[in-house]
Amino acid sequence: MNKIIEQIISRLFSVEQSVQLTRPDAQFGDYATNVALQLAKPLGKNPREVAEQIAEELRQTGEFSEVTIAGPGFINLRVAARSLLVNLHEQWSATYGENTDGAGKTAVVEYPSPNMAKPYSVGHLRPGNQGWAAKRLMEATGWKVITDNHLGDYGAPFGIWVVGFLKFSSEAALEKDGVYELGRVYIETKRALKDEKEQGGSDLADQVQDWLIRLEGGDEEAQAYSKRFNEISLAHIHGVMKRLKIDTQYELGEAFFAPKGKEAVRKLLTSGVATQNDDGSIIVPLDEYGFDVPLLVQKSNGAALYATTDLATILYREENWHPDRVIYVVAAEQQFYFSQLFAMAKKLGVQTELIHMWFGLIDQLNEDGTREKMSSRKGVVLMEELLDTAEAKAREIVAGRDVSDDDIKKIALGAIKFSDFAADRRTNILFDWESIFALTGFSGPYIQYAAVRVNKIIADNILETIDTIGYDYEAEKQIIAKLLEYPNVVRLAARDLEPHKVSNYLYELARELNRYYETTRVSDAESIEKAARLELLGKVSQVFTHGLSLLGIEVPTQM
RNA sequence: GCACCCGUAGCUCAGUGGAUUAGAGCACUGGUCUUCGGAACCAGGUGUCGCAAGUUCGAAUCUUGCCGGGUGUACCA
Numbered sequence A: 001m002n003k004i005i006e007q008i009i010s011r012l013f014s015v016e017q018s019v020q021l022t023r024p025d026a027q028f029g030d031y032a033t034n035v036a037l038q039l040a041k042p043l044g045k046n047p048r049e050v051a052e053q054i055a056e057e058l059r060q061t062g063e064f065s066e067v068t069i070a071g072p073g074f075i076n077l078r079v080a081a082r083s084l085l086v087n088l089h090e091q092w093s094a095t096y097g098e099n100t101d102g103a104g105k106t107a108v109v110e111y112p113s114p115n116m117a118k119p120y121s122v123g124h125l126r127p128g129n130q131g132w133a134a135k136r137l138m139e140a141t142g143w144k145v146i147t148d149n150h151l152g153d154y155g156a157p158f159g160i161w162v163v164g165f166l167k168f169s170s171e172a173a174l175e176k177d178g179v180y181e182l183g184r185v186y187i188e189t190k191r192a193l194k195d196e197k198e199q200g201g202s203d204l205a206d207q208v209q210d211w212l213i214r215l216e217g218g219d220e221e222a223q224a225y226s227k228r229f230n231e232i233s234l235a236h237i238h239g240v241m242k243r244l245k246i247d248t249q250y251e252l253g254e255a256f257f258a259p260k261g262k263e264a265v266r267k268l269l270t271s272g273v274a275t276q277n278d279d280g281s282i283i284v285p286l287d288e289y290g291f292d293v294p295l296l297v298q299k300s301n302g303a304a305l306y307a308t309t310d311l312a313t314i315l316y317r318e319e320n321w322h323p324d325r326v327i328y329v330v331a332a333e334q335q336f337y338f339s340q341l342f343a344m345a346k347k348l349g350v351q352t353e354l355i356h357m358w359f360g361l362i363d364q365l366n367e368d369g370t371r372e373k374m375s376s377r378k379g380v381v382l383m384e385e386l387l388d389t390a391e392a393k394a395r396e397i398v399a400g401r402d403v404s405d406d407d408i409k410k411i412a413l414g415a416i417k418f419s420d421f422a423a424d425r426r427t428n429i430l431f432d433w434e435s436i437f438a439l440t441g442f443s444g445p446y447i448q449y450a451a452v453r454v455n456k457i458i459a460d461n462i463l464e465t466i467d468t469i470g471y472d473y474e475a476e477k478q479i480i481a482k483l484l485e486y487p488n489v490v491r492l493a494a495r496d497l498e499p500h501k502v503s504n505y506l507y508e509l510a511r512e513l514n515r516y517y518e519t520t521r522v523s524d525a526e527s528i529e530k531a532a533r534l535e536l537l538g539k540v541s542q543v544f545t546h547g548l549s550l551l552g553i554e555v556p557t558q559m
Numbered sequence B: 001g002c003a004c005c006c007g008u009a010g011c012u013c014a015g016u017g018g019a020u021u022a023g024a025g026c027a028c029u030g031g032u033c034u035u036c037g038g039a040a041c042c043a044g045g046u047g048u049c050g051c052a053a054g055u056u057c058g059a060a061u062c063u064u065g066c067c068g069g070g071u072g073u074a075c076c077a
Helices: A002-012 A035-043 A045-059 A082-093 A121-140 A156-168 A171-177 A179-198 A201-215 A220-244 A255-271 A304-319 A330-347 A383-397 A404-421 A446-458 A474-495 A500-517 A527-550
Strands: A031-033 A065-071 A074-078 A106-110 A144-148 A280-285 A297-298 A323-330 A353-356 A360-363 A371-373
Touching: A002 A045, A002 A082, A002 A179, A035 A045, A035 A074, A045 A065, A045 A074, A065 A360, A082 A201, A082 A474, A106 A121, A106 A304, A121 A144, A121 A323, A121 A360, A121 A404, A121 A474, A121 A527, A156 A179, A156 A220, A171 A179, A179 A201, A179 A220, A201 A220, A220 A383, A255 A280, A255 A297, A255 A304, A297 A304, A297 A330, A304 A330, A330 A353, A371 A383, A383 A404, A404 A446, A446 A500, A446 A527, A474 A527
Parallel strands: A106 A144, A106 A323, A323 A353
Antiparallel strands: A031 A074, A065 A074, A280 A297, A360 A371
C-alpha cells in the first residue's frame, strides 16, 4: 500500500518520499499516513492541499474503500478486509516474517557466559534469554550466526576454590552437594579474604596466588583440582542450560584465550597502541576516545586481565570466523568497560562491528518497599530452584487435565522467559515470584494458550479445499491486519536487538484472537466461511509458533 | 567530580522515524457465560508523561538546563 502512495507522490510532485503507514484508532481508518505534512515544507505548499491531491489520486486507484483527510493533513485510509487478505497471501510463505537483511553476513553472539565459581542463579537468566533471542532474531533476518559461551573459567576463582576447599570443606561435602558446595566455599572464602585484608593480613591471599601460579606452571595437584572442580561446575551449567533449552555452538572460555593474551599485548605494544609504565604494567591510553582513564591490559606483576583475554578473543574470532559483528550479551554494569574495550579494538584497527547488547539489573524488593540490586550477599535465587518452582506451579494449574511433563516444562519456561521480554531489555527488572509466574494477561502462558486453542480448532476441523472467493473476511479484518504487521516487527526487533517488540506483538495478536473467538464461530460455520476461517487460523498458528520461537518459547500440545 | 541509564495510572511496564482523544497488565468493581478449550471477553478511572525553557503547525518522544534515582569510574571478573 505504501508503494502505491510513493508512486503517486513521485508522479505528482517528482520527489522520492518513503511512506510509513500507521494504524490509527479504528474510528479514523485502518491505516493513516502523515506524509502530506512531511512534504508540505519542502514543496512549499499547504499540507492540506498536498493531502487533497494525494487523496484524490488514491481514490482513483479503487484500492481503498474510503480516503479521508483529517486535522492538519493526515490521510486516513480504509481498506476492504478482502484486499488485506489478498495482500497477506502475496507475502505468505513458510518463513513468513523473516527477511534477508543480513544475507551473506556473519554474527557472533556471546552468551550466557556464566562465572563458573558459583551455581547458576537467576542473575544468569537474562544473558541466556536475551542472547538466545538475539541469535534467533539475527537468523530470522538472514545472518549466519555463530554462538559462543564465553565461560568465566579463568583467574582468581580457581585459587579461591582450592584454598577454600582445603580450609572450609571436605570430600564428603563436595560429594554430597557438588557445585552448591563449591559455591558456598567460594563465597565463604571471599568473605574470609576480605576480613583478612581489613586486618592487614595476606596469608590466604598468598595461598590463592600460590595455587594460581602452580596451575599455570602445570603443577599436577593444581591441575587435578582444576579439572575436578571445572567438571563439576560445567556439568551443572550444561544441565541448567539444557533445562532452559539454550545452547551454544562453541564454549571457548577465558582459560582458552588467556594464553593468547600475551601475544595480543605484544601486538598492542608493537603497534604503539599501548605503553608500558615504569612498574611494568601496560596501559592503552584512550583520551582521544573521550576516556579520562586508560585501559589496563597487563598488571605490574605481568599477569593478564579481563581486557587482555577479551582482546585476544576479538582477534581470535576475527582470524577464525571473520564476523561482521560480534554481540556481547552482558549486563549493564559493564557498559563502561565494554566501551573502553571497543575503543581499544578500534585503535588497534579491528574492523568488526562490536555491540554490547546490555540489559538492566534484576532488582529485589526490600522489606521497606525500596528496590535494590539482587546480590549474592543478600541471597540470590538459584536457577534450579526457580525452574523447580515454576514447574510445580504449572503442574498445579493443569492438575486433572491430561498434560504431559514435557508440556508442563514448556509452560513453566514460557512464563519465566516471557517475563524477561515483557519490558525493554535495558529496563531494570523487578524480581518477584508473583509476576514471574504470571499466567494471565500479558504473559507467556496467555499467548501459549491462545496458540494451543488455535491448534486445537485446526486439528478438530477438516479444512476443505473450496474456493473462498465469495467470503468478505470482515470478521477477520483485525486479525489479518495484525498478521500483516509481523514482518516489520521482526525487522525492527532484529535491527535494534529488542526482542520485547516481538513479545508485545504476540500479545496483541493473541488478544485479537481471543476477541475474535467471542463473536465468531468456526466449526459450525457454513462451509465457505469455515474454510476461509480455518485457513486464516493456520496462518495465525504459524506466526505464534514462529514468534515464540524467536523468544525461545515453545507451544505446548496441551495445557 | 566525570560517564552511561532511568523518571509515564496505586504497582509493574509499553508507547516505531514527532502526529488526530496517552495505552496494556496487575489490583479493584460490575457484567458476559451450558467454553469450536473461560489461562477468555466486555464495561467502569485515576495521569501537571519528574520540573522548566527552547525548536515546531504539532513534543511523553528532539535540544538545553535543573531535580530525583540507579550503575560504573586502571592492577576484580
